[in-house]
Amino acid sequence: MDITQREEKGVVVFSLNGRIDNDGATKMEQTLQSAAEAGKSKMVLDLSTVQYINSAGLRVLAEFLTVNREKGGELYLSAVNSRVKRVFQIVGFDNFFRMFDSTVDAVNAF
Amino acid sequence: MMVYDKMIIAADFAELHKVSEFIEGVLDRADSHARSQMVLAIHELCLNIVEHAYAGAPGSIELEVFLEDGQFELQVHDDGPHAYFGTPEIVPPDPNDYPEGGWGLYILHQVMDNIKYRRLEAGNEWRLLKNLE
Numbered sequence: 001m002d003i004t005q006r007e008e009k010g011v012v013v014f015s016l017n018g019r020i021d022n023d024g025a026t027k028m029e030q031t032l033q034s035a036a037e038a039g040k041s042k043m044v045l046d047l048s049t050v051q052y053i054n055s056a057g058l059r060v061l062a063e064f065l066t067v068n069r070e071k072g073g074e075l076y077l078s079a080v081n082s083r084v085k086r087v088f089q090i091v092g093f094d095n096f097f098r099m100f101d102s103t104v105d106a107v108n109a110f
Numbered sequence: 111m112m113v114y115d116k117m118i119i120a121a122d123f124a125e126l127h128k129v130s131e132f133i134e135g136v137l138d139r140a141d142s143h144a145r146s147q148m149v150l151a152i153h154e155l156c157l158n159i160v161e162h163a164y165a166g167a168p169g170s171i172e173l174e175v176f177l178e179d180g181q182f183e184l185q186v187h188d189d190g191p192h193a194y195f196g197t198p199e200i201v202p203p204d205p206n207d208y209p210e211g212g213w214g215l216y217i218l219h220q221v222m223d224n225i226k227y228r229r230l231e232a233g234n235e236w237r238l239l240k241n242l243e
Contacts, residue, residue: 055217062206092202092203
């Protein structure tokens with residue numbers, strides 16, 4: 001999985017491209033933690049080109065979001081496609097994560 | 111017309127992409143959402159087999175698919191020395207509590223219509239059923 005990151009209005013936007021399987025989840029975790037360690041707390045995950053997420057990916061997102069919230073940070077998801085959204089619904093996480101139709105909307109929500 | 115297919119892979123994380131490809135291929139005419147959910151669920155089961163049934167021991171996973179009139183059945187066998195659990199307690203994941211394990215099997219139970227599991231003398235057997243219509 002490829003991850004690129006940029007900053008918009010003080011919000012770090014991560015664009016993920018590929019599958020969030022076990023390897024993808026590990027890479028995502030490392031990337032998010034690096035940003036958190038660099039003092040970033042407002043983050044958006046652009047999932048527009050992610051077609052697959054497994055339980056390892058869900059676990060990384062849940063853990064990171066919880067820890068980040070405890071430190072006053074927030075992580076929003078944007079452009080989540082219907083397949084991935086369905087996985088969030090299956091495990092009952094669709095209300096735990098704030099999801100936005102577009103990355104612009106997510107950035108402006110901070 | 112009944113479709114039957116079978117695949118045997120090594121019980122190795124690096125081999126599990128073949129499971130996804132196998133299920134994608136068998137279900138190539140199914141609704142894409144149903145297909146992607148089943149690929150995810152079955153992949154999660156195989157992850158569990160590698161991680162818990164074999165727990166580092168070498169071995170293989172055998173998958174047999176029967177597809178007829180929209181009824182999908184998958185039988186999964188392994189020779190893993192460990193059982194998963196005596197009585198599976200399937201509870202929804204709590205996003206505020208993220209222990210190792212359990213989420214994949216929850217997904218499996220949510221996606222499939224019926225799941226039968228039994229511990230064999232040496233190994234484990236799963237039978238998964240899904241109505242695709």
